[in-house]
Amino acid sequence: MTGDTIAAIATPPGEGAIAMVRLSGPDSKKILGRIFSGKPSMPRQAVFGRILDGGEVVDQALATWFEAPGSFTGEEMAEITCHGGILLAARVLELALRHGARAAEPGEFSRRAFLNGRMDLTQAEAVMDIIRARTPLALRAAALQLEGRLGRGIEALRDGVLETVANLEAWIDFPEEGIDPASGRELLAKISSLEKATASLLSTADQGRILREGVRTAIVGKPNAGKSSLLNRLLGMDRAIVSETPGTTRDTIEESACLGGILFKLTDTAGLRETNDPVEREGVARTGRALEQSDLVLHVVDATEEEIPPPPREGSILVLNKSDLAPGRHAPSGAIRTSCLTGAGLEELTKKMVSSAGLNQSAPEQSLAAINARHKALLETARTGLAAAAELVGENRPPELAAVELRTALDALGQIVGATDTEDILGEIFGRFCIGK
Numbered sequence: 001m002t003g004d005t006i007a008a009i010a011t012p013p014g015e016g017a018i019a020m021v022r023l024s025g026p027d028s029k030k031i032l033g034r035i036f037s038g039k040p041s042m043p044r045q046a047v048f049g050r051i052l053d054g055g056e057v058v059d060q061a062l063a064t065w066f067e068a069p070g071s072f073t074g075e076e077m078a079e080i081t082c083h084g085g086i087l088l089a090a091r092v093l094e095l096a097l098r099h100g101a102r103a104a105e106p107g108e109f110s111r112r113a114f115l116n117g118r119m120d121l122t123q124a125e126a127v128m129d130i131i132r133a134r135t136p137l138a139l140r141a142a143a144l145q146l147e148g149r150l151g152r153g154i155e156a157l158r159d160g161v162l163e164t165v166a167n168l169e170a171w172i173d174f175p176e177e178g179i180d181p182a183s184g185r186e187l188l189a190k191i192s193s194l195e196k197a198t199a200s201l202l203s204t205a206d207q208g209r210i211l212r213e214g215v216r217t218a219i220v221g222k223p224n225a226g227k228s229s230l231l232n233r234l235l236g237m238d239r240a241i242v243s244e245t246p247g248t249t250r251d252t253i254e255e256s257a258c259l260g261g262i263l264f265k266l267t268d269t270a271g272l273r274e275t276n277d278p279v280e281r282e283g284v285a286r287t288g289r290a291l292e293q294s295d296l297v298l299h300v301v302d303a304t305e306e307e308i309p310p311p312p313r314e315g316s317i318l319v320l321n322k323s324d325l326a327p328g329r330h331a332p333s334g335a336i337r338t339s340c341l342t343g344a345g346l347e348e349l350t351k352k353m354v355s356s357a358g359l360n361q362s363a364p365e366q367s368l369a370a371i372n373a374r375h376k377a378l379l380e381t382a383r384t385g386l387a388a389a390a391e392l393v394g395e396n397r398p399p400e401l402a403a404v405e406l407r408t409a410l411d412a413l414g415q416i417v418g419a420t421d422t423e424d425i426l427g428e429i430f431g432r433f434c435i436g437k
């Protein structure tokens with residue numbers, strides 16, 4: 001379909017047992033024949049042989065040839081598995097290029113897979129999510145998306161919208177009859193239910209971001225409350241400087257931790273207080289920004305303090321730290337008593353953090369839609385279109401008007417799976433891939 005044959009190293013650079021160079025395009029087998037002594041006679045069967053550069057043996061390797069359309073890209077492909085190492089794979093790639101292949105662009109293999117109808121856009125994006133997943137849960141969600149679950153959900157929505165557009169157009173064609181009240185009610189119910197389904201997918205957008213990027217968690221409180229100690233405890237290493245001098249942390253410190261299967265992006269912050277020191281003031285300003293951008297706030301309070309200051313933000317988790325120094329101190333409901341000195345309460349805190357992330361880990365199949373920012377923007381357009389169409393039908397306005405709104409929704413849904421693609425969307429998506437994928 002695409003004409004030329006591309007090649008790339010598919011494995012990361014560095015030392016390893018094996019590395020893989022892959023080719024895709026009509027000349028894959030021909031090029032393989034020029035640089036590899038083995039003769040693949042059957043598709044999808046690995047053959048042993050030698051990589052040859054003229055008369056010189058470069059390496060011993062395995063090669064697999066895939067006949068179109070039975071390959072990842074849907075084109076003829078070849079995969080050469082040679083020994084790992086920094087130089088060897090580059091040498092094999094260079095040989096392939098010298099014998100007629102072109103160096104692949106980032107994501108070009110997946111782009112070809114999409115263009116050849118091997119997967120929809122949400123599945124192509126899932127491939128990238130799988131590669132980038134940093135927690136088991138994120139991996140699970142991406143695997144479900146690769147299986148086409150999100151794509152099927154979107155397709156079902158599209159079918160529904162298409163059906164309502166077709167209904168409306170029948171009325172447009174016979175304007176003298178108008179929409180009879182019973183059919184109008186039925187249509188309205190249908191559009192409303194589509195809008196609801198779209199909204200329910202949209203409501204998982206935060207979940208998707210949390211799965212991919214982690215829960216943005218700000219650790220906030222007065223100087224010396226033990227914020228940096230808590231960060232270190234949660235990370236399981238001495239990352240931030242801890243000292244008895246209030247005002248030790250002056251800049252925000254960001255680190256990621258996988259707790260209870262979920263990724264948390266923890267930000268330790270400068271203690272909140274009035275100050276004339278310009279550096280500390282800037283630190284406090286940064287604390288404010290971290291607070292604004294966070295999904296979750298750990299409000300750390302020294303348990304020996306008389307009064308508990310008001311939470312910096314609604315929904316904060318109150319952490320009464322240094323509980324070892326105030327054993328009798330009663331904790332308000334919802335608060336968690338911890339000691340970064342002894343480790344008490346930290347498990348309970350982690351549990352609370354995990355549950356407040358709102359991901360249902362026991363039944364990921366049902367809860368993890370994991371839509372990304374691109375899906376979210378398009379779903380919002382679709383929902384707006386559906387809501388407008390529902391209003392127009394409800395007010396018994398000319399059916400043409402509602403049809404325009406439904407077409408907007410249809411187009412947005414189509415872009416999610418790539419059914420109504422444009423060149424720039426593809427460039428945008430596949431440009432983020434790594435080379436060789």
Ligand SMILES: Nc1nc2c(ncn2[C@@H]2O[C@H](COP(=O)(O)OP(=O)(O)OP(=O)(O)O)[C@@H](O)[C@H]2O)c(=O)[nH]1
Binds near residue numbers: 223228229230243250
């Ligand atoms: N006894 C006791 N001491 C603690 C506990 N947590 C922290 N500390 C001590 O309290 C002091 C301040 O701890 P930090 O973690 O630096 O406090 P911070 O909130 O980051 O302080 P700033 O960065 O100055 O805002 C240090 O001397 C810690 O060793 C605790 O649970 N129990």
Ligand SMILES: [Mg+2]
Binds near residue numbers: 227240249
């Ligand atoms: Mg600190």
